[in-house]
Amino acid sequence: MELQITIFGQLTDITGSSNIRIPAVSNTDELLAALKQQYPALGTAKFVVAVNKKIIQGNTALAANSSIALLPPFSGG
Amino acid sequence: MELQITIFGQLTDITGSSNIRIPAVSNTDELLAALKQQYPALGTAKFVVAVNKKIIQGNTALAANSSIALLPPFSGG
Amino acid sequence: MENLQAVDMKERKPKQIFVQGAISPAFIADSIQKHSTRHDIGGHSIFLGQVRADTIEEKPVAAIEYTTYEEMALEKMLEIREAIFSKYDLTCMHVYHSLGKVAAGEICLFVFTSSKHRRMAIDACTELVEKIKFELPVWGKELFEDESYQWKENK
Amino acid sequence: MENLQAVDMKERKPKQIFVQGAISPAFIADSIQKHSTRHDIGGHSIFLGQVRADTIEEKPVAAIEYTTYEEMALEKMLEIREAIFSKYDLTCMHVYHSLGKVAAGEICLFVFTSSKHRRMAIDACTELVEKIKFELPVWGKELFEDESYQWKENK
Numbered sequence: 001m002e003l004q005i006t007i008f009g010q011l012t013d014i015t016g017s018s019n020i021r022i023p024a025v026s027n028t029d030e031l032l033a034a035l036k037q038q039y040p041a042l043g044t045a046k047f048v049v050a051v052n053k054k055i056i057q058g059n060t061a062l063a064a065n066s067s068i069a070l071l072p073p074f075s076g077g
Numbered sequence: 078m079e080l081q082i083t084i085f086g087q088l089t090d091i092t093g094s095s096n097i098r099i100p101a102v103s104n105t106d107e108l109l110a111a112l113k114q115q116y117p118a119l120g121t122a123k124f125v126v127a128v129n130k131k132i133i134q135g136n137t138a139l140a141a142n143s144s145i146a147l148l149p150p151f152s153g154g
Numbered sequence: 155m156e157n158l159q160a161v162d163m164k165e166r167k168p169k170q171i172f173v174q175g176a177i178s179p180a181f182i183a184d185s186i187q188k189h190s191t192r193h194d195i196g197g198h199s200i201f202l203g204q205v206r207a208d209t210i211e212e213k214p215v216a217a218i219e220y221t222t223y224e225e226m227a228l229e230k231m232l233e234i235r236e237a238i239f240s241k242y243d244l245t246c247m248h249v250y251h252s253l254g255k256v257a258a259g260e261i262c263l264f265v266f267t268s269s270k271h272r273r274m275a276i277d278a279c280t281e282l283v284e285k286i287k288f289e290l291p292v293w294g295k296e297l298f299e300d301e302s303y304q305w306k307e308n309k
Numbered sequence: 310m311e312n313l314q315a316v317d318m319k320e321r322k323p324k325q326i327f328v329q330g331a332i333s334p335a336f337i338a339d340s341i342q343k344h345s346t347r348h349d350i351g352g353h354s355i356f357l358g359q360v361r362a363d364t365i366e367e368k369p370v371a372a373i374e375y376t377t378y379e380e381m382a383l384e385k386m387l388e389i390r391e392a393i394f395s396k397y398d399l400t401c402m403h404v405y406h407s408l409g410k411v412a413a414g415e416i417c418l419f420v421f422t423s424s425k426h427r428r429m430a431i432d433a434c435t436e437l438v439e440k441i442k443f444e445l446p447v448w449g450k451e452l453f454e455d456e457s458y459q460w461k462e463n464k
Contacts (some may be wrong), residue, residue: 086305150221
């Protein structure tokens with residue numbers, strides 16, 4: 001089982017891709033730990049995590065079909 | 078000698094014309110008294126007096142060549 | 155544009171703001187287009203006044219007929235322009251006001267400010283609109299379809 | 310327009326706001342023109358974001374390339390739309406944001422509010438612009454002429 005994560009904006013400079021996969025984890029704290037191990041530069045990058053199109057507050061459970069996205073600070077307009 | 082006075086907006090409903098003449102007076106207090114005698118409805122109308130394109134504050138001297146105008150409340154835009 | 159305006163301000167030469175009849179959307183588009191050469195602009199703020207068909211004693215307003223004391227209005231507008239330019243860091247400022255008849259649904263006022271940053275453009279535009287409404291000697295006569303009328307009042 | 314929007318709100322159906330490339334002045338003129346049939350509108354407020362050629366380390370920005378998380382952005386925009394409609398007495402509200410490349414001097418954001426009275430239109434437009442800048446998942450990449458780039462930051 002893997003989770004698919006969509007990466008936006010300047011974070012793609014770190015991941016090298018706008019879609020990455022990592023071995024399944026059960027919540028966002030585990031997800032962040034795994035991502036920071038794989039991409040150490042994420043440790044200092046500013047971003048929030050969206051699960052099913054909502055920005056999460058605190059640790060959040062993940063399912064196999066959750067839409068997961070990493071969003072750096074917005075800069076539209 | 079006469080003074081020429083330009084009338085704007087709803088005040089023309091009172092004077093019937095946008096240009097009126099009255100016998101020369103030496104200041105705006107005398108002017109207002111003369112106008113209110115000739116057009117009693119001006120006594121209750123809201124307006125300010127402009128002399129040489131500036132709204133006057135208090136009694137102001139008039140010369141034969143002063144530009145005099147009666148301005149009701151503005152309603153542009 | 156900045157240079158022209160700087161010259162205007164130095165010479166204190168009033169600039170024409172009145173146009174006969176309604177202001178067309180095409181004129182507004184042209185005005186926006188002209189600013190594409192100014193690469194220091196980050197935001198434009200535009201206010202458009204549109205003639206509203208208010209119903210007064212069951213009769214809808216068909217048009218507003220605008221008149222002005224033009225010489226005084228243009229001098230006042232120059233004063234307002236100078237005050238706004240000294241208060242806000244603007245790249246450009248444009249004001250157009252209709253004279254004569256403008257039908258319900260048509261545009262009678264076009265206020266346009268541009269700046270490097272959005273807040274300056276927005277705040278300057280907002281203040282300009284208030285000043286134009288309350289300080290410019292312009293009068294609107296609301297015309298009904300039966301040719302009766304009522305003088306407009308600003309709030 | 311009001312009816313369509315009322316339906317939209319009831320169904321909570323997100324409305325497309327993204328357009329490919331720059332927003333043309335002609336498109337803005339069309340949008341203004343369409344409101345001439347609405348005789349209850351007294352004022353329109355418009356904000357336009359224009360791509361600025363900031364100079365960073367002596368290189369001017371040639372264009373900004375915008376990307377978005379579209380599904381999330383459209384849901385967020387629906388929330389913002391509902392919040393603004395419930396706070397301000399508006400007749401209409403329109404928002405358009407560019408995606409892809411927009412050259413310096415071109416328009417990338419068009420926010421348009423209309424109301425019976427000017428203050429409602431102006432205040433709603435001002436609040437909308439802030440919400441769009443800080444709450445919509447959209448990213449700008451500032452492209453230099455030598456094909457290097459820098460990610461945009463909003464202030």
